[in-house]
Amino acid sequence: MPVELILLGSFALMILVGIPISFSLGISALLSALATGMGPAIIAQRVAASMQSFPLLAIPLFILAGSIMARGGVAKRMVDFAYILVGPLPGGLAIVNCIESMFFGGVSGSAVADVSSTGTIMIPMMIQKGYDRDFSVAVTVASASQGIIIPPSHNMVIYAMVAGGVSVGKLFLAGYIPGIMLGLSLSIACYFIALKRKYPCEKRPPLKDCVRITIDGIFALLAALIIVVGIAAGIFTATEASAVAVMYAAFLGFVVYRELKLKDLVPILMESVKTTAIVLFLIGCASAFGWMMTYLQIPAAVMRAFLGLTSNKFLILLMVNVLLLFLGMVMDVAPLIVIVTPVLLPVIKAAGMSEITFGILLMLNLGIGLTTPPVGASLFVGCMVGKTTIEKTSRALLPLWPAMFVVLFLVTYIPWFTEFLPNLFMK
Numbered sequence: 001m002p003v004e005l006i007l008l009g010s011f012a013l014m015i016l017v018g019i020p021i022s023f024s025l026g027i028s029a030l031l032s033a034l035a036t037g038m039g040p041a042i043i044a045q046r047v048a049a050s051m052q053s054f055p056l057l058a059i060p061l062f063i064l065a066g067s068i069m070a071r072g073g074v075a076k077r078m079v080d081f082a083y084i085l086v087g088p089l090p091g092g093l094a095i096v097n098c099i100e101s102m103f104f105g106g107v108s109g110s111a112v113a114d115v116s117s118t119g120t121i122m123i124p125m126m127i128q129k130g131y132d133r134d135f136s137v138a139v140t141v142a143s144a145s146q147g148i149i150i151p152p153s154h155n156m157v158i159y160a161m162v163a164g165g166v167s168v169g170k171l172f173l174a175g176y177i178p179g180i181m182l183g184l185s186l187s188i189a190c191y192f193i194a195l196k197r198k199y200p201c202e203k204r205p206p207l208k209d210c211v212r213i214t215i216d217g218i219f220a221l222l223a224a225l226i227i228v229v230g231i232a233a234g235i236f237t238a239t240e241a242s243a244v245a246v247m248y249a250a251f252l253g254f255v256v257y258r259e260l261k262l263k264d265l266v267p268i269l270m271e272s273v274k275t276t277a278i279v280l281f282l283i284g285c286a287s288a289f290g291w292m293m294t295y296l297q298i299p300a301a302v303m304r305a306f307l308g309l310t311s312n313k314f315l316i317l318l319m320v321n322v323l324l325l326f327l328g329m330v331m332d333v334a335p336l337i338v339i340v341t342p343v344l345l346p347v348i349k350a351a352g353m354s355e356i357t358f359g360i361l362l363m364l365n366l367g368i369g370l371t372t373p374p375v376g377a378s379l380f381v382g383c384m385v386g387k388t389t390i391e392k393t394s395r396a397l398l399p400l401w402p403a404m405f406v407v408l409f410l411v412t413y414i415p416w417f418t419e420f421l422p423n424l425f426m427k
Helices: 003-016 021-036 041-050 054-071 074-086 092-108 111-128 133-148 154-162 168-197 207-232 238-256 262-295 298-309 313-330 333-350 355-369 377-386 390-397 401-413 416-425
Strands: none
Touching (some): 003 021, 003 262, 003 298, 021 333, 041 262, 054 154, 054 262, 074 111, 092 133, 092 168, 111 133, 133 355, 133 377, 133 390, 154 355, 168 401, 168 416, 262 333, 298 313, 313 333, 313 401, 333 355, 355 416, 377 390, 401 416
16 A cells, blocks of 8 residues: 555544544554654654744743733723724624724734634624624634734744744734735625624714723734834844743733733643643644655645646646635644645745745635634634534625635735735845
8 A cells, every 4th residue: 555545544534533633643644654664763753853943932922922811801902992993883893893803813813712702702792782693703703813814823933934944023024914904804794794784883982981992902902013023123033022922911911901810820821731732732743744745755746736737826826725725624723734834835836926925825724714614613612602503603604704715815816915014124
């Protein structure tokens, strides 16, 4: 039996029978290594080596910063700030949901954290004001995908490492315009849906309250500004920026907003350690799997297959998007980044796309995947928070997915959206 079939076939079989994806990746890599006569030691070495990268230290720290902000009152301040900006528009609360996710994504770096923290605020509020429950959950789930696109994003750190040392600072800068475009496109979709369904408008709070809310919101938004400006200006590296993010998040929670107590640190740290362990174990097993694919020359075969079908770069990019959207529906973000990056990066380069643009394209596709059944993490969390079913929420997402696809199409074929800011600040 060909080793390539053992690697890919065993992985697909284990996924189908319900074995966790990290174990599926590791076991299939081990089986293929044994089939080649390498022995298990090489797989253990690859798993260990992949987790001994200094830039990966940014991942647990960004996760910790996001956990502190989620519990420290940042989400509520973001909701209030977005409310005074767009609340009076038709369907104002739905648009608040989109804009708030744009803000919170810029400080948490996680789509799931956005759904679980702001969803508990926005979904009940929207339902109370007369919005359909399924639509309220759908907007929360769709808008949360900005969390992995707008920096800081620990998934971008993973991609930068796997892609061979792509600048994290450039990736962070490249994510701003597409992330904002995604938030605006979803807001426009919500506006027209609200007009059709006659959802209510909101009243802006008194001027005194608006000033207080704006000041609180600016303190929260400064987190993203400090991180990205610091990296772009060369003041600190991405790893150092993650430590700064933790310190600033703690400062907001304990000193500015005063919603965190010392007793809250233990559950925050435990949650962060658990999430970090899951992510790093996934990275280790996925790296071993990716190394075996490279050893078996599967990426080269995939590139020849793509280029053999067509030499038209527009069609190649379309096929890559379709493949990523499909994979995003059935796999989680972190392992997908580690697996598909070495496979598809040569194809993307052959089509004339830069590593920076591909990184954002990858995040967009996988962000959409988080909103889709059968394994979209944001979709599952949103349904749990909103007390509804995946089937009903998926139907409510149907008018929102086209808005996300428009942004994906623009980013795919117009590189200016991803390369303008990196070229402006980090030539």
